[in-house]
Amino acid sequence: MYSVGMSTSERLIESTRDLLWERGYVGTSPKAILERAGAGQGSMYHHFKGKQDLALAAIRRTAEELLATTGALLDGPGTPYERIRAYLLRERDVLRGCPIGRLTMDPDIVADEALRAPVDETLGRVRAQLARVVEEGVEQGQFPPGLDGEEIAATILATVQGGYVLARASGSPAAFDTGVRGLLSLLSPR
Amino acid sequence: MYSVGMSTSERLIESTRDLLWERGYVGTSPKAILERAGAGQGSMYHHFKGKQDLALAAIRRTAEELLATTGALLDGPGTPYERIRAYLLRERDVLRGCPIGRLTMDPDIVADEALRAPVDETLGRVRAQLARVVEEGVEQGQFPPGLDGEEIAATILATVQGGYVLARASGSPAAFDTGVRGLLSLLSPR
């Protein structure tokens, strides 16, 4: 239940963001959204065409936030290795998983072109950000000359996304950290 | 709809395995299972206590199969690097994702101790298998002496699990392969 100072439509979007993160698209019902937002059904169908439309607004906002966070770290100060390290070690709510990546396991997201598109675009941009940093590191001689920026970027992002899987399976964030430390040891400049 | 020569209870388990893989636990209804198995409700509640009990049987069987597959590759012939490479490059239905790993994104699986346990145990065993191979490689001098087997094992498994995420986001298996190639380049013995 979101407090005052937020419009009904805002509260609906925020409630949906929470629930998509917690329970995914299939696991989130309009009813649950409305209860959390403290709104009636009429409000939802007034502001949005339905569940899909509301989810789209929620996903877009989450994507923006995620890109802002990763961009700040990857385009921030430090050597390429330090920036990748900062990205990997940043504060995360590990057991909640990635609010964007988790959506790829949702059958109704992947089956719906409109819903999958923002997910794809977001992960694609993070990959591109990572690839640029890796290539910079290769140019500066911090990484070995053979490294492929696109490949390593995919490896880094996959390690993060898969780290969430391992952590959630075990019920503890430790596995995420272990995987990240392994990756950092492989990337570490000699 | 599964053909003849299979008992009703078998058909129920197989249908459930398919649907858990495709749609997850939250997204799978008893009704869908029954339709696919060609059985009535009475059969399901005769053989199993309910949806959760049936899912448990399905998950256990999927876990067994997965462990057999990875075990065959990781304990197979070849140098440690070759075995890890074989594991990473094995034939996969990439866009379907990992039938075990995907369950970690299901809120009702993670919230239910009984359902999460087999998922955790399975991924833990794969990690242990991988860790042994990595440590063997370190002992044989194929990998640098500093490498930590547990860490690299987590990195490898996370890259695979995350590779599915990237692939499903983009709707193409390419991203999975790219991430795996990056990891192999980092692991490649000098």
Added chain:
DNA sequence: GTCTATATCGAGATAGAC
């Protein structure tokens, strides 16, 4: 063992009053 009622509740959406 398997089937067909039947029951209760929620999902998702529409209609129309205020």
Added chain:
DNA sequence: GTCTATCTCGATATAGAC
């Protein structure tokens, strides 16, 4: 803009006949 019916259908389970 927001609310409360109302609708149709599916989820999940039980009951009891065959």
